[in-house]
Amino acid sequence: MSIHDSLVISDLAVTYSTSRGVVQAVQNVSLSVAPGQITAVVGESGSGKSTTAQAAIGLLADNAQITAGTMHLGEIDLARLTDKQWQRIRGPRIGLIPQDPNNSLNPVKTIGASVSEGLEIHTSLSTEARKARVIELLEMVGIDNPEHRYRQYPHELSGGMKQRVLIAAALALEPDFIIADEPTSALDVTVQKTILDLIDELRHSRNIGVLLITHDLAVAGDRADRIVVMHDGQVKETGYAASVLSDPQDSYTRQLLADAPSLSVASVPQRRSVAGSVRAQQSAHAVAPWQRDVSAQAEPAPLLSVRNFTQKFGDFTAAENISFDVQRGTTHAIVGESGSGKTTTGRAIAGFSSPTTGEILFEGKRIDPKSKQLRKHVQLVYQNPYSSLNPKMTVGVTLAEPLKNFKLVGKSQIKERVARYLELVSLDPEFASRRPAELSGGQRQRVAIARALIVEPELVVFDEAVSALDVTVQSQILRLLARLQEELTLTYVFISHDLAVVRQISDTVSVMSAGQQVEYGETERVFSSPTSTFTRSLIDAIPGQRFRDGSLNMGL
Amino acid sequence: MNTATFKKPSVILASIILILAVLAALVPGLFTSHNPLSGTSGALLSPSLEHWFGTDSVGRDLYSRVIYGTRQSLLGALVAVLVGLVVGTILGLIAGAQGGWLDALLMRIVDVLLSIPSLLLSLSVIILLGYGTVNAAIAVGITSVATFARLARSQVISVSSLDFVEAAYGSGASRFQVLTRHILPNSLTPVIALAAVQFGSAILQLSVLGFLGYGAPAPTPEWGLIIADARDYIATSWWLTVLPGAVIIAVVMSANHLSHIVQKKAR
Numbered sequence: 153m154s155i156h157d158s159l160v161i162s163d164l165a166v167t168y169s170t171s172r173g174v175v176q177a178v179q180n181v182s183l184s185v186a187p188g189q190i191t192a193v194v195g196e197s198g199s200g201k202s203t204t205a206q207a208a209i210g211l212l213a214d215n216a217q218i219t220a221g222t223m224h225l226g227e228i229d230l231a232r233l234t235d236k237q238w239q240r241i242r243g244p245r246i247g248l249i250p251q252d253p254n255n256s257l258n259p260v261k262t263i264g265a266s267v268s269e270g271l272e273i274h275t276s277l278s279t280e281a282r283k284a285r286v287i288e289l290l291e292m293v294g295i296d297n298p299e300h301r302y303r304q305y306p307h308e309l310s311g312g313m314k315q316r317v318l319i320a321a322a323l324a325l326e327p328d329f330i331i332a333d334e335p336t337s338a339l340d341v342t343v344q345k346t347i348l349d350l351i352d353e354l355r356h357s358r359n360i361g362v363l364l365i366t367h368d369l370a371v372a373g374d375r376a377d378r379i380v381v382m383h384d385g386q387v388k389e390t391g392y393a394a395s396v397l398s399d400p401q402d403s404y405t406r407q408l409l410a411d412a413p414s415l416s417v418a419s420v421p422q423r424r425s426v427a428g429s430v431r432a433q434q435s436a437h438a439v440a441p442w443q444r445d446v447s448a449q450a451e452p453a454p455l456l457s458v459r460n461f462t463q464k465f466g467d468f469t470a471a472e473n474i475s476f477d478v479q480r481g482t483t484h485a486i487v488g489e490s491g492s493g494k495t496t497t498g499r500a501i502a503g504f505s506s507p508t509t510g511e512i513l514f515e516g517k518r519i520d521p522k523s524k525q526l527r528k529h530v531q532l533v534y535q536n537p538y539s540s541l542n543p544k545m546t547v548g549v550t551l552a553e554p555l556k557n558f559k560l561v562g563k564s565q566i567k568e569r570v571a572r573y574l575e576l577v578s579l580d581p582e583f584a585s586r587r588p589a590e591l592s593g594g595q596r597q598r599v600a601i602a603r604a605l606i607v608e609p610e611l612v613v614f615d616e617a618v619s620a621l622d623v624t625v626q627s628q629i630l631r632l633l634a635r636l637q638e639e640l641t642l643t644y645v646f647i648s649h650d651l652a653v654v655r656q657i658s659d660t661v662s663v664m665s666a667g668q669q670v671e672y673g674e675t676e677r678v679f680s681s682p683t684s685t686f687t688r689s690l691i692d693a694i695p696g697q698r699f700r701d702g703s704l705n706m707g708l
Numbered sequence: 709m710n711t712a713t714f715k716k717p718s719v720i721l722a723s724i725i726l727i728l729a730v731l732a733a734l735v736p737g738l739f740t741s742h743n744p745l746s747g748t749s750g751a752l753l754s755p756s757l758e759h760w761f762g763t764d765s766v767g768r769d770l771y772s773r774v775i776y777g778t779r780q781s782l783l784g785a786l787v788a789v790l791v792g793l794v795v796g797t798i799l800g801l802i803a804g805a806q807g808g809w810l811d812a813l814l815m816r817i818v819d820v821l822l823s824i825p826s827l828l829l830s831l832s833v834i835i836l837l838g839y840g841t842v843n844a845a846i847a848v849g850i851t852s853v854a855t856f857a858r859l860a861r862s863q864v865i866s867v868s869s870l871d872f873v874e875a876a877y878g879s880g881a882s883r884f885q886v887l888t889r890h891i892l893p894n895s896l897t898p899v900i901a902l903a904a905v906q907f908g909s910a911i912l913q914l915s916v917l918g919f920l921g922y923g924a925p926a927p928t929p930e931w932g933l934i935i936a937d938a939r940d941y942i943a944t945s946w947w948l949t950v951l952p953g954a955v956i957i958a959v960v961m962s963a964n965h966l967s968h969i970v971q972k973k974a975r
Binding site: 502504528 | 870871872874875876877878879880881882885889890893894
């Protein structure tokens with residue numbers, strides 16, 4: 153095992169000079185990364201966690217400046233290095249695993265060329281020796297058939313594979329420690345688990361320190377020895393994983409813990425009991441959901457019924473043979489990884505595409521994508537609140553639009569109705585005069601929800617509607633949705649990749665994989681005794697396992 | 709736009725030049741007391757305090773001719789840009805929003821327009837429409853239709869794929885409403901920036917047409933015409949070509965510089 157230095161950051165302060173003056177991004181940040189240990193920096197967007205990471209690898213933006221503090225890697229103070237000196241540190245001493253593997257490999261270079269780039273610059277190895285080393289590295293990070301992959305291009309690899317390649321590149325020069333900046337945020341949850349397992353294993357076997365930047369307290373709890381909680385550019389709390397998660401001292405840490413869905417599974421708020429009718433329906437459906445004997449059932453007809461839904465785009469089958477029912481006033485979750493067909497299903501329910509075969513019945517009638525009336529009853533809320541609102545329109549105009557289009561209220565009442573719905577989503581009515589650019593992500597998503605609800609729909613489809621939000625905001629929005637469902641007797645179809653969230657909010661769930669529905673049933677049943685191995689693997693990949701098991705790192 | 713941009717000396721200078729040009733176009737009397745159409749003193753006098761730019765071959769004050777010519781040039785450029793902007797944007801909007809065979813047809817027409825040299829194209833249009841200031845301006849405008857149409861189409865296509873466009877359909881909007889209220893306003897910014905760039909080049913193209921004699925008829929003070937009249941005296945009376953030329957260069961450069969700033973900010 154090689155001898156490595158620790159990274160010790162003390163009292164770091166970074167400012168950005170912008171057109172609106174100097175902004176203090178990070179202040180009084182102190183942390184350390186010991187060889188073979190993982191230190192996780194946890195925070196929401198704007199907390200300064202990425203600025204800290206960029207400072208530690210000398211890649212701050214041009215308008216940023218380190219105004220105070222030191223960053224020691226052994227004897228070297230990284231805060232005082234010139235660009236030229238950094239070139240000898242970055243790579244040989246500090247490695248970087250970037251956030252989005254899909255954008256981090258040069259698409260015109262082979263995998264081999266990308267990984268050997270560092271070796272080429274920093275070592276005097278011969279071409280053959282470099283190739284041998286790269287293949288060895290690829291093998292080490294768990295890439296199958298490395299000789300073949302060596303010659304492949306990034307587009308031929310999956311996201312998880314690309315992240316493995318980037319890890320290999322970061323390790324190529326045997327650095328003292330690596331910075332992993334949200335290394336799995338762009339990846340599916342099952343892939344996330346394998347990548348984090350790999351990082352975990354490599355730091356032990358190669359005695360490398362890891363500075364793990366993450367927004368997910370559960371991931372930090374599972375992986376880190378020490379956790380640093382950041383908020384508004386300041387360190388709120390530092391300590392061993394066990395003490396930070398099980399005995400948080402700072403109020404912000406407590407807030408984060410309470411809002412993280414995967415850490416609060418024990419305290420799931422009890423769903424309203426619609427379970428009775430759903431359960432009855434489940435047993436009826438166990439045979440064939442759409443062939444039940446209607447006369448024998450006293451239960452109400454489902455509001456939404458998806459029957460053998462299949463969607464093809466050319467030769468590609470996005471979703472095949474999907475069937476489920478949603479009772480009025482309940483939440484049905486569609487959960488799956490990217491490319492599983494969950495969004496395709498949701499869009500068909502919202503009437504933005506028509507099924508290739510099969511049918512989608514709303515109140516017993518086939519959904520007609522061309523029907524304007526349908527839109528009054530079924531609304532869709534999008535994932536990204538930054539693209540789902542027209543940037544040129546004020547919030548008031550955006551909300552008034554459906555009222556005018558559907559002629560729901562008279563001209564004189566529009567303003568009053570807009571104000572009422574802004575209040576309903578907990579926004580001040582004076583937001584009506586603002587433009588989306590003046591709102592935060594959470595506020596935008598509230599506006600998007602208000603736009604969906606203002607037509608008084610019966611069914612709302614949420615397509616990953618909280619995935620782009622920070623955990624505290626996500627938790628606020630989820631509480632808001634629960635309240636609105638209660639008050640307005642709404643029915644939700646909730647599309648998500650996040651099982652922890654799904655468990656919190658849904659009554660029934662469909663688990664999708666590669667266009668197939670691999671499991672369907674009552675949420676509690678699916679989580680407690682899944683029948684499909686895929687569901688099992690999804691549940692196992694939910695971060696926060698060590699927290700729930702009570703096996704957090706106590707620094708012993 | 710932030711205030712720092714406006715404090716740059718080059719931006720201040722360009723703004724002053726353009727403001728002066730606009731003033732000269734609106735109230736030329738403010739800048740000169742000489743008559744641009746009739747000679748007052750001797751012909752071909754060199755620049756002096758009395759005649760800043762000297763006088764031309766028939767004794768007219770050159771400075772006042774350049775000042776009075778501003779209106780012709782700026783107004784012409786404005787008309788030209790408006791023709792290009794309006795026609796081009798409408799074509800681009802239709803092509804981008806409709807797609808299919810209509811898109812293909814319109815874009816092939818645009819390809820044809822782009823393959824003809826712009827001077828040849830504007831000359832052909834003038835010959836069809838007849839001589840004159842307005843017709844010259846329309847001809848110059850038509851040469852820029854293709855550029856506007858292409859840009860507008862690509863903007864429309866990229867904006868159409870954004871979620872808020874689909875959300876607008878979800879809010880019950882008709883196709884026309886989505887086009888005019890959601891897609892068009894969000895596609896226009898780069899198109900407007902292009903209009904600013906085209907303004908400078910339109911002044912140049914109009915001057916070229918004027919120089920060739922396809923613009924305003926003879927006694928009218930027009931920048932291209934002024935220089936054309938003076939080309940016989942280029943060896944003996946340099947000011948007749950150099951000074952009006954310098955004015956054209958200053959105005960075109962100012963327009964281009966400001967439009968680059970606008971374009972940068974529009975991104």
